Amino acid sequence: MSVHVKICGVTRVEDARAVWAAGADALGLNFYPRSPRFVQPEVAAALARTRPALGAVVGVFVNESPDVIRARVRDCGLTAVQLHGDEPPEACAGFGVPVIKALRVRGPEDVERARQYMGVGDVATLLLDGAAPGYGGGGVTFDWSLVAQLVDVGVPVLVAGGLTPGNVAQAVRATRPYGVDVASGVETSPGIKDLEAVRTFIRSAKTVNLWERHT
Numbered sequence: 620m621s622v623h624v625k626i627c628g629v630t631r632v633e634d635a636r637a638v639w640a641a642g643a644d645a646l647g648l649n650f651y652p653r654s655p656r657f658v659q660p661e662v663a664a665a666l667a668r669t670r671p672a673l674g675a676v677v678g679v680f681v682n683e684s685p686d687v688i689r690a691r692v693r694d695c696g697l698t699a700v701q702l703h704g705d706e707p708p709e710a711c712a713g714f715g716v717p718v719i720k721a722l723r724v725r726g727p728e729d730v731e732r733a734r735q736y737m738g739v740g741d742v743a744t745l746l747l748d749g750a751a752p753g754y755g756g757g758g759v760t761f762d763w764s765l766v767a768q769l770v771d772v773g774v775p776v777l778v779a780g781g782l783t784p785g786n787v788a789q790a791v792r793a794t795r796p797y798g799v800d801v802a803s804g805v806e807t808s809p810g811i812k813d814l815e816a817v818r819t820f821i822r823s824a825k826t827v828n829l830w831e832r833h834t
């Protein structure tokens with residue numbers, strides 16, 4: 620069994636095609652207007668049309684209105700939404716697709732906060748991110764030992780924040796997550812993916828054999 624990989628903040632159709640070809644399981648499209656990875660809805664729809672049959676297209680939102688999120692799901696062909704802002708548990712439902720709730724991890728108190736989202740609304744997955752300034756895409760890691768308290772308690776966990784081709788295998792071995800997610804660690808500049816780095820990242824992540832037990 621290998622880990623799932625989501626490549627976040629893709630902005631160009633040619634990059635999207637290459638990301639799928641490299642073996643990604645999910646593509647993240649950023650709808651936060653202040654992100655350097657923001658895509659207009661028409662561009663997002665074109666990116667989503669590159670989706671292979673088994674791939675997921677995740678719309679990333681920060682404190683966005685539910686009506687706008689529903690419109691983007693409908694018009695851009697999103698298969699999941701990622702709520703990456705300060706959304707409370709009760710805001711994580713009603714979009715017609717599964718929700719990934721992202722939380723920035725500073726310490727054990729954030730693990731407790733994450734528990735409040737488990738089994739609530741349409742939260743199908745938690746994404747644990749580093750606590751860089753801003754909301755996401757900051758290239759900052761967190762204490763991976765905290766993930767152990769959330770893995771295997773019912774909701775799949777994605778580990779994010781500061782992952783690179785050089786450290787992702789270590790992150791997978793340390794946390795044994797459902798998946799990993801990366802934005803800045805595989806870019807030449809924000810929103811422009813370094814396709815060789817994407818390939819190395821996916822190969823490094825997926826080569827870790829999660830069937831093997833810890834000793």
Ligand SMILES: O=C(O)c1ccccc1NCC(=O)[C@H](O)[C@H](O)COP(=O)(O)O
Pocket residue numbers: 627628647649651654655656679681703748749754755756757758759779780781782800801802803804
């Ligand atoms: O990437 C952004 O610009 C961004 C902005 C605001 C909210 C979320 C954002 N990205 C979401 C992601 O899922 C990133 O992959 C995640 O934060 C990790 O980023 P990085 O540390 O750069 O790999």
